[in-house]
Amino acid sequence: MSEAPRSASGSASGESENVAATSREAFAAWVDDAMEGRTFAQVLIRRLETGYEMRHTDDLDAENLETSDDPRLAREISRLTEAGEHRPLKSAPNLRRGWILRVADAREMAVAMNYLYPAAVVHWHLEREGKLEITSYRENAARQSGIYKRVQRLSDEGVHNAAQACCEDAVCLKRTLWDVDGETPLAMDRGNGEIPCPEPCSLFVSFARRVRLFEREERERDAAGLTPSEREDLASLVAARASGKMKMAREAEFEEPLNERRLRYRLLTLAPKLRPGE
Numbered sequence: 001m002s003e004a005p006r007s008a009s010g011s012a013s014g015e016s017e018n019v020a021a022t023s024r025e026a027f028a029a030w031v032d033d034a035m036e037g038r039t040f041a042q043v044l045i046r047r048l049e050t051g052y053e054m055r056h057t058d059d060l061d062a063e064n065l066e067t068s069d070d071p072r073l074a075r076e077i078s079r080l081t082e083a084g085e086h087r088p089l090k091s092a093p094n095l096r097r098g099w100i101l102r103v104a105d106a107r108e109m110a111v112a113m114n115y116l117y118p119a120a121v122v123h124w125h126l127e128r129e130g131k132l133e134i135t136s137y138r139e140n141a142a143r144q145s146g147i148y149k150r151v152q153r154l155s156d157e158g159v160h161n162a163a164q165a166c167c168e169d170a171v172c173l174k175r176t177l178w179d180v181d182g183e184t185p186l187a188m189d190r191g192n193g194e195i196p197c198p199e200p201c202s203l204f205v206s207f208a209r210r211v212r213l214f215e216r217e218e219r220e221r222d223a224a225g226l227t228p229s230e231r232e233d234l235a236s237l238v239a240a241r242a243s244g245k246m247k248m249a250r251e252a253e254f255e256e257p258l259n260e261r262r263l264r265y266r267l268l269t270l271a272p273k274l275r276p277g278e
């Protein structure tokens, strides 16, 4: 079995069911209160005479949408991007369009939302109640083992840069609530979305591991001041641009030079060195 970063442990099942039920009711009441509907990440939810309707926010006026009354279809919808690629992070702004779900009641709406944005309704509710537990980066890193243990050594600056590259609204629609540790707030734009992020997710931990590998290259800078991976990324960018085939790597392929988050990290850490003063 392949190794994966560790995320938060669950609570007892009876307690979870209660929280799920109260969250579902609060969420439905919040939707009921808005005639024009509510936007939750990339989904527009509206109260109907009977039940609820969900569609992509960009499909407000679209026609010929695939309509279903099965909330479980949300699982399929959330699985792949428009281009047919796997979506490892459901809160990334790449939910595909072209569908409408019209479901019978609040319970079915919660089922669909839970496929589209796992745990988001519960986190949304707990935050409003002041009960959402926040886990800092350092606390999360302390739980990691195996190949992910090295994220414990990531510098504070590395955490800030990784969070800007991995968590801002351009790549994740959750609102980042966690900090580096109890004394060190994250230096980034945390976003304004409805879904809170209480703890670094497994995708972030995997990215943090890659950034730690970059940090370890510091002593290998060449005469031009570049580390081996910086050199590799620049060469790959030039080659891709020159060939006219700029194919980006998949979302979680951080070992690939043309990965969006990796390039966002380079923009923060390498571009200022290449173009000082800009």
Ligand code: SF4
Residues within 6 Å of the ligand: 089, 091, 166, 167, 172, 173, 174, 175, 176, 197, 199, 200, 201, 202, 203, 204
């Ligand atoms: S850790 Fe970052 S990338 Fe992961 S869900 Fe939270 S905000 Fe999004």
